[in-house]
Amino acid sequence: MSHGNILIVEDEEIIRASLKRLLERHGHTISEAGSVHEAELSYTLGDFDLIISDLRLPGSPGTEMIHLAGDTPVLIMTSYASLNSAVSTMKLGAVDYIAKPFDHSEMLERVSEILARHNLTRRKKSDSLNKTDSDESEDDKAEGEQEGFDGILGQCDAMRLLFRRIKKVAPTCATVLIQGESGTGKELVARSIHNHSQRSNGPMISVNCAAIPETLIESELFGHEKGSFTGATAARTGLIEAASGGTLFLDEIGELPLEAQARLLRVLQEGEIRRIGSVQSQKVDVRLIAATHRNLRQLAASSEFRQDLYYRLKVVELRIPALRERGKDILMLAEKLMSRVCEKMRQEPHSYSPEAMAAICQHQWPGNVRELEHAIERAVILCDDNIITPEYLDLDVRVKASLFKVDAQLKHEGNAQNGLTLEDYFQRFVLEHQDQMTETDLAQKLGISRKTLWERRQKLGIPRKKASAT
Numbered sequence: 001m002s003h004g005n006i007l008i009v010e011d012e013e014i015i016r017a018s019l020k021r022l023l024e025r026h027g028h029t030i031s032e033a034g035s036v037h038e039a040e041l042s043y044t045l046g047d048f049d050l051i052i053s054d055l056r057l058p059g060s061p062g063t064e065m066i067h068l069a070g071d072t073p074v075l076i077m078t079s080y081a082s083l084n085s086a087v088s089t090m091k092l093g094a095v096d097y098i099a100k101p102f103d104h105s106e107m108l109e110r111v112s113e114i115l116a117r118h119n120l121t122r123r124k125k126s127d128s129l130n131k132t133d134s135d136e137s138e139d140d141k142a143e144g145e146q147e148g149f150d151g152i153l154g155q156c157d158a159m160r161l162l163f164r165r166i167k168k169v170a171p172t173c174a175t176v177l178i179q180g181e182s183g184t185g186k187e188l189v190a191r192s193i194h195n196h197s198q199r200s201n202g203p204m205i206s207v208n209c210a211a212i213p214e215t216l217i218e219s220e221l222f223g224h225e226k227g228s229f230t231g232a233t234a235a236r237t238g239l240i241e242a243a244s245g246g247t248l249f250l251d252e253i254g255e256l257p258l259e260a261q262a263r264l265l266r267v268l269q270e271g272e273i274r275r276i277g278s279v280q281s282q283k284v285d286v287r288l289i290a291a292t293h294r295n296l297r298q299l300a301a302s303s304e305f306r307q308d309l310y311y312r313l314k315v316v317e318l319r320i321p322a323l324r325e326r327g328k329d330i331l332m333l334a335e336k337l338m339s340r341v342c343e344k345m346r347q348e349p350h351s352y353s354p355e356a357m358a359a360i361c362q363h364q365w366p367g368n369v370r371e372l373e374h375a376i377e378r379a380v381i382l383c384d385d386n387i388i389t390p391e392y393l394d395l396d397v398r399v400k401a402s403l404f405k406v407d408a409q410l411k412h413e414g415n416a417q418n419g420l421t422l423e424d425y426f427q428r429f430v431l432e433h434q435d436q437m438t439e440t441d442l443a444q445k446l447g448i449s450r451k452t453l454w455e456r457r458q459k460l461g462i463p464r465k466k467a468s469a470t
Contacts, residue, residue: 006028008052022107050072075094210251219276240284240286271283356389
């Protein structure tokens with residue numbers, strides 16, 4: 001987690017004190033103010049990494065902080081979880097908003113994401129001031145040696161191809177269609193495209209089309225006028241209008257009703273929207289990124305999705321590979337996610353037993369990276385010590401019978417070519433833990449006898465250290 005220098009602007013002392021304690025417990029440095037005027041008089045706002053401000057304050061509203069803060073991101077808190085207040089703050093330049101009462105974990109997650117993005121932007125600005133053409137070519141050369149791109153982890157060929165395409169398409173204004181199974185990280189890719197686009201200073205509005213009832217989706221996206229239908233007691237700004245000047249990310253666009261698809265097509269063709277109940281159209285400047293786990297080509301062929309909209313969407317099509325297709329990335333992700341989960345839960349670092357690593361490689365991961373992360377989180381919570389075994393991951397993979405042998409099935413599936421044999425896991429586990437564990441403890445954790453442990457040491461050339469012998 002990035003630690004930051006944060007200013008809280010909140011007139012309710014109890015909320016301010018509670019938020020201060022929460023953020024200080026997670027390593028952040030906190031300053032306080034009860035109003036916009038007090039914040040302006042007491043501090044140099046550009047010195048902060050983040051400003052968290054209530055929307056409704058005595059005197060000037062919290063949105064004034066957006067104008068005063070310059071390049072410092074502003075997160076707006078609002079007791080009114082209405083779409084209108086959220087939309088208006090995003091249009092004014094707030095980096096994000098959160099409704100009160102907020103969940104502590106949600107607040108920490110938002111703060112962490114904003115600080116990470118802010119630090120990345122600052123580094124890029126600093127690098128661009130000092131970078132020569134030769135530096136840039138060196139950076140491109142080193143890209144393949146890094147563990148990922150813009151927070152998206154991946155080293156396999158398919159992920160490197162994805163990163164190259166993100167970098168090519170991001171600076172353009174092209175519409176992008178992201179294809180990938182659930183849990184592969186489609187929203188991460190969309191956010192990366194936005195961050196590296198010329199619209200990065202504008203808002204990015206994310207909408208999950210599957211999460212909004214069909215009767216409300218058009219009102220949410222396009223807005224409505226007062227009295228346009230039963231229950232429309234006030235005019236509402238739509239999410240497309242709110243995203244003007246920035247990026248609109250429509251996740252699970254395959255679930256969008258046909259009527260809404262026709263309206264969306266007009267946005268792409270004409271660059272304008274018309275609120276429900278309005279006779280006037282208005283111009284919008286929005287870049288659209290869409291994502292789906294469904295086959296839009298088949299849906300269009302069966303008339304379940306508009307063909308003209310499908311062709312408009314797939315100007316550039318990016319495919320995110322499933323986790324089971326990513327080879328060595330699986331273990332790298334497992335290690336990184338483990339570190340992230342342990343840090344989030346304030347736990348000591350954990351490690352995987354060789355059986356657990358083998359199970360992780362053999363599991364098919366239908367839920368992809370999201371499933372892997374949840375399995376690791378569960379394991380860290382339930383684990384009795386700092387070593388995670390397959391039962392804590394809740395993976396139904398039979399690896400014990402083939403322990404420390406080159407499994408024929410592994411070889412058949414091509415994993416052995418990537419060096420993912422159980423002997424590799426054994427060697428790594430022993431080298432990592434032999435200084436802290438006895439031979440008996442090592443053998444128990446590996447699920448073998450001390451005699452077998454000795455034999456494997458001899459075969460692999462790992463001498464037993466005297467300090468660990470008992």
